[in-house]
Amino acid sequence: MAVTSPSSPLSALTLFLRPNRNHRTLSNVVITAASIRCFSSPSQQMDDQRQPETTKRVVVCGGGVIGVCTAYFLAKKGAAVTLVEKSCVACAASGKAGGFLALDWCDGGAVGPLARASFNLHRALSEELNGPESYGYRPLTTLSVTITESRSSSPSGDSTIPSWVDRPARGPRTIGSTQTTAQVHPQLFTTTLLNTAVEKYGVDVVIGKLEEVRVEEGRVGSVVLEGGRVIESDSVILALGPWTGKFEMLASMFRVYGLKVHSIVLEPKEPGAITPHALFLSYHLQGGKAMDPEVFPRPTGEVYLCGMSAEEEVPDDPEQIVGNPESIQMLKRVASNVSSHLAEGEARVKAEQACFLPCTDDGVPVIGELPGVKGCYVATGHSCWGILNGPATGAAVAELVLDGRASIVDLSRFSPARFVGRRKVKV
């Protein structure tokens, strides 16, 4: 998201991301894959379980933040939910994002009301699920800062700039307060929510790849997984993130493409020196090129940096997504020009990674029932704000599926019906 126009945390299609966007150890609350019930072999199928006549059977496909939030709210409202994930829960952008949340940065656009509702829902969820302990939820102050690479290493002396930002930094501006900006650890948030959904509301998790949604007389009947397993369902939610474009039924109707973005996670030797300030940088390389990386200290003591985007083909397997070495190197260079605490030798590199933003052609998420396919819903295209907008998206879809309309937010602006006539739906 741009410092000047803070409308999205990762709005830039430039070399770097634009700014649009601890240590208590959380290791004792990390949720492991083993604690989530996964059914990967046909012999372990739960399909035969008889549900009461009135209980709606819903299959949610995609174990990113959007699918997990949707499964959580559906199950909480009483649906019998099966979540299907082809690789691992939160293995893609939902596990590797910054986790930055903003109340009002999307105001004025289509996403504004969704973002406001979701920011508030994050706060409520944090109270319900002990967010500060479970997944590093905390309000924080957010600054935009200009950094120009130079030989001089003296700090700016400006008292608005946190003391750990001890390289030359200029023009600090407070662009978010503890009332309007916050953060979560995205992977812990997603897994905490799913674990609660499994343990408290009976969600079943199936590791398997969705291959087909079976439609009979214009209505969803079942989904078919790779290998032939069939799961009967009354409704299906497709939350496939940037893989939406690889699922023919949806790709024939609208385009969702992936924008690859890089990130690193550093563990400074002195985590106590890093204060809770998110930084949206206007970063000027020697030679004049400007970039917009983002820096998010976490209550885990880690410091997360992201930037360096490129439109690239999304590989089938999320595990095959790796960062380009030059982009990772550039992020390390940025880190050392922000703070001596983040320079080589002063911080351990915990992760070097990349993942894909799910982007639509009109920049607006696609949320709603597919025209002509009763019971089949889509929730995707959240671009750089999926962690923020996951909860309200999930709650709204749950209402749409079970009550026929969403009250938490008006979903009409997000309807896939807006693409009708542009591409033909294949069922």
Ligand SMILES: Cc1cc2nc3c(=O)[nH]c(=O)nc-3n(C[C@H](O)[C@H](O)[C@H](O)COP(=O)(O)OP(=O)(O)OC[C@H]3O[C@@H](n4cnc5c(N)ncnc54)[C@H](O)[C@@H]3O)c2cc1C
């Ligand atoms: C570097 C970076 C930083 C970001 N920072 C922020 C931030 O600070 N704040 C914010 O709000 N947002 C941020 N975002 C955006 C956010 O991460 C995404 O919008 C969000 O994670 C998208 O969630 P998703 O569930 O739609 O997709 P994903 O997380 O990509 O999940 C999709 C899932 O579907 C599964 N899947 C795909 N196809 C199939 C199939 N056929 N069968 C079964 N499963 C399938 C995949 O394996 C995957 O697990 C950031 C993104 C990036 C890349």
